Amino acid sequence: MDRIKVGVIGATGMVGQNYIRLLKNHPWFDVAYVAASPKSAGKKYADAVAGRWLMADPIPERIRNLVVEDANLVESAKGKCALAFSAVELDKDSVRKLEEEYAQSGIPVVSNNSAHRSTPDVPMIIPEVNPGHTELIRIQRKNRAWEKGLIAVKPNCSIQSYVTPLFALIEAGYRIQSVIVTTLQAVSGAGFPGPASLQMIDNIIPYIKGEEEKSELEPLRILGRLQDGRIIPDDSIQISAHCNRVPVIDGHMACVSVKFRDQKPQIEEILKIWKGFSSEPQRLKLPSAPDPAIIYRDELDRPQTRMDRDAGAGMAVSVGRLRQCPVFDYRFVGLSHNTVRGAAGGAILTAELLKAKGMV
Amino acid sequence: MDRIKVGVIGATGMVGQNYIRLLKNHPWFDVAYVAASPKSAGKKYADAVAGRWLMADPIPERIRNLVVEDANLVESAKGKCALAFSAVELDKDSVRKLEEEYAQSGIPVVSNNSAHRSTPDVPMIIPEVNPGHTELIRIQRKNRAWEKGLIAVKPNCSIQSYVTPLFALIEAGYRIQSVIVTTLQAVSGAGFPGPASLQMIDNIIPYIKGEEEKSELEPLRILGRLQDGRIIPDDSIQISAHCNRVPVIDGHMACVSVKFRDQKPQIEEILKIWKGFSSEPQRLKLPSAPDPAIIYRDELDRPQTRMDRDAGAGMAVSVGRLRQCPVFDYRFVGLSHNTVRGAAGGAILTAELLKAKGMV
Amino acid sequence: MDRIKVGVIGATGMVGQNYIRLLKNHPWFDVAYVAASPKSAGKKYADAVAGRWLMADPIPERIRNLVVEDANLVESAKGKCALAFSAVELDKDSVRKLEEEYAQSGIPVVSNNSAHRSTPDVPMIIPEVNPGHTELIRIQRKNRAWEKGLIAVKPNCSIQSYVTPLFALIEAGYRIQSVIVTTLQAVSGAGFPGPASLQMIDNIIPYIKGEEEKSELEPLRILGRLQDGRIIPDDSIQISAHCNRVPVIDGHMACVSVKFRDQKPQIEEILKIWKGFSSEPQRLKLPSAPDPAIIYRDELDRPQTRMDRDAGAGMAVSVGRLRQCPVFDYRFVGLSHNTVRGAAGGAILTAELLKAKGMV
């Protein structure tokens, strides 16, 4: 199979760099187009990111010499890529407009940005949880008269560590009523520069702007059902999220208390569900799909952020400490890698799903 | 007033060192007796802690030359101190026995150790919350035929950041039904050496042995009522605690969701209660009593661990981020200094309370 | 004695906030004037720094309500302060000009900024090392026809941990030929925001822009002699500095190898010199003068950054590990607090010296 030429819009920022890194040696996708702000346009990629390449691995050799295009000149992408990953960092209106222009020009867009997360005809996808929401693309294309273009988005990085484990239980037939979750989120989640070292050494900041709202609302949309051409959020679940910034580089942890609605599973049943969990990305053997998707750690003190964030090449969710909750039914700890599963890696897996479904 | 001569049992360990540090220049108490394990006995204090003095301030000049006694030779304390702070680190049975021997010999003991926290006739005190539990001392003395001796204990460091703010609401007439709390606890809470740096740099450990049980049960005893010569725990409150070790030196933070039983206060009412909160230590103007006892931070992103742990000389509880909870009624963040308020400082305040009440 | 009314120019930045903090309760100086950029002008100080007050202590009550003046309107300072501390963060030309305008208007200026550090008639002072360089003020006033105004500066924060210990040896008659020093500098030295947490957690950056040049040249000027109305740097000493940014909040450490020129002291002699070192700030009993100025730590593993940075209220230099050097003569470790001794505190001590000498 010839690899599909893909573009990265906003290629010079931190999320963009993660795309470049994760797409190196990708079996299906080949980065052939990089775009950024006008001031980077015209430079070789290596020159455009000189002094601000933040990845540990060096810039892939093939990408170093790609000439950066002006992201606003959507025409420049034509013929150069058949799929674009959006990592642009602009105000939401500009992002929405720009992503629509790319889609309008016939280029499918998978986006990290939050701008389109509540657009009614744009699916927000965690491939293991709601692969069926990709069906919304057909309505989207009809609404907008797009033939090949599309927009799909990934959700916020904060929710990846608890939504998949909860979904596994829901899918097994157990209805969830309430979730109280406290997140301990890595500094990389704030992008670059993000919090100053002066704020994070020997310190915790119990606040991340806008994060609790996203952490409470996005899961409901993802767990919602597609009906009448739109997503009906699952408002039977109540979620309360306390979001904290903690001094770790990568890895978002979640301490979760969960209450079931009607009947609750036994602990052994939950473990069995998690350990056996497999979903469409695994069945389709998508290149970036972790298998297993959920890793349950039996040790008393795991998952730990540094020790477990790279599980499944950063794409798996690590879970542990399942135990009774004196107030709700159960408690557990979840962990996922925020800049891989929670950002570029999650979007790449979504693109693989769209490809496997013939939408790209 | 002549200062009371006090002793520190277990004076060479980390908690013991904190006593030495905090009692320097204390207006009521004068450290005149230091005891430790037999291998330290007979040495000058400065020699006994050489190479393992962990405080930033140097050893107080007066203490350097005190000769360390063998803590097991309780007789050696007689006449040297009229009050002892226990910071011994032994198995629980040995601690219980040793503390009882000191009390038996006529020396009141205020302890940091958890050994006596569930002994029926031993009060576990947060001076702002249950000063009345000191009445249990009368029963204790009667039970044990002690005239001057007594044992009182302080609770676990993990609960100080949320019990006082919750108590303030209870005292104002609002009954609490459920609390789900996630703690982010400093490494100093584990004593020395505690977790290895290899485990804590760029990492979170979502487990602290025995901590969740203490964090759930101790508040109920402290909020309980004295009846028939013992404490009846307040079992109308359900608490679920998730305890995490995070890479900060000092300061335990708590993210709290709280549900009221019958009627709930308005946010403004809660703020008013907290900002106006004052209790017996403040009224008695005890030397170590913080005033205010609760500091509410209006900033969106406070309290923060390093910024706020020293509030009120490490004795105040800092609270912030009071807001609606989508699942329970309200949420907030609490913070207190674990090695001051949560350890030696809390015990010193308890001793001051006992002194003010004429029990020492 | 009535306290002198002082101003802080650039009062809202991090160095400015440190002035506000350190001058609280100062026995000689009373902050009566705060100035900052035009966008802060007209606001109360508390409002101007809302959301970016970085000190652990709250804003002093008296300062909260001071109205911030526009720093560029030098006239506004007249009558409001008889001395100004400059913490402005502008390009060097603007700083030079602004500080000169304040001096021209009759207000003595003591500055943290590096702009005037090589101006021939401006003394750069470490009060324990070159108090005599204040004599340059007389020439400065003559050159510039200033009667009451003056400009004095403090040197870079990186050099405080080794220049005073080296000076003590020079003053005792031992000439130094070569110094190779490696610094391990705290993130607060870079101001706010300074390095991102993403760059400093689990990382060392072996480069600080412009720092090695300052660390090598400034000591020579400070150790120089006043002759013909200017400072002749001591070019008999060669210094090589490797400057590193390390993940600590406060405290600059220096690992120093030193070679003497003619004769070298014995180790005991060096210890005697350091332990007995006292200089003009100590003799004059200036309010911020640490006494002792140099603290020698006998422990094998001290000074340590967090443990020793606050020694002498952050104004002392802690030294340890004096030992033979297989290449040069001796080696030692020095430590000083970069935002106290190395910034605002050092400037305040300089102002106290100028006051004691009748120049303010």
Add this chain to the structure above:
Amino acid sequence: MDRIKVGVIGATGMVGQNYIRLLKNHPWFDVAYVAASPKSAGKKYADAVAGRWLMADPIPERIRNLVVEDANLVESAKGKCALAFSAVELDKDSVRKLEEEYAQSGIPVVSNNSAHRSTPDVPMIIPEVNPGHTELIRIQRKNRAWEKGLIAVKPNCSIQSYVTPLFALIEAGYRIQSVIVTTLQAVSGAGFPGPASLQMIDNIIPYIKGEEEKSELEPLRILGRLQDGRIIPDDSIQISAHCNRVPVIDGHMACVSVKFRDQKPQIEEILKIWKGFSSEPQRLKLPSAPDPAIIYRDELDRPQTRMDRDAGAGMAVSVGRLRQCPVFDYRFVGLSHNTVRGAAGGAILTAELLKAKGMV
């Protein structure tokens, strides 16, 4: 080629675990024997390390079920392995004796331990620097009447970041006179548990027991020449090392000032030498040999610890910031991964070299 069966002695400790991790999928070596203290003996490896497996990757599946042998029963190794890596953590006499018993029994031993580093007939090897010292094995075997057994050791982790770059210059004909080096060493270098988190968060410890002596002496032996059946250290070079423990997980950094003896190369010449450096491991294409062995970073602020420690799979030395030294000739920064290149990885490369030379 059939893989050689190898053993790991001290397999349950931190260095032992690193061997297990690094030898997973090794093309030449197959771990078939694991030994540890008597209390682990008889257990499956997974059980023996339960709760103290410190690697991020899980225990390799094949190793989980290997039964741990008692390391003291050397006979148990016979027939099970043809090469043993020693990671035992005992007193030096016991280590020396144990390693000799294995060698005596016909099993070549490559050791991480420092016990044999100054034994006259034991070569201490950095494969890129002194591969020729393996010739000492012939004398060793003759001395000790060993036919197949041998002992070779790797040097201390602290020296890897500067010895190879210096050797490259020496090999190119430039004689070195003096080196003053300051190291910034990771906590993993101290093994587990190593320094407490209480000692390393927001702190630097400017002392590591015994490290400066090793850092100064071991390079001279490695750079020495084999003569009359023993290594004559190169005592023409003087080295002074300041060793610091800094709060990073992995990666030892060195700030180096170097003075040449007769003639000194130009900066361009040094860069050319480093960029072109290749040695026997590269020529022999040993499986663990990094290529290039030295990576020069042109960026102003590199190498950085977290960003560069994994270069060349943790086996390369990263160098940067080559510049004039105002006191000596040049300065640079070196970095190497202390638990890979500086420990297990370095020993594995040495074993590969011995294998390629037919000595194993």
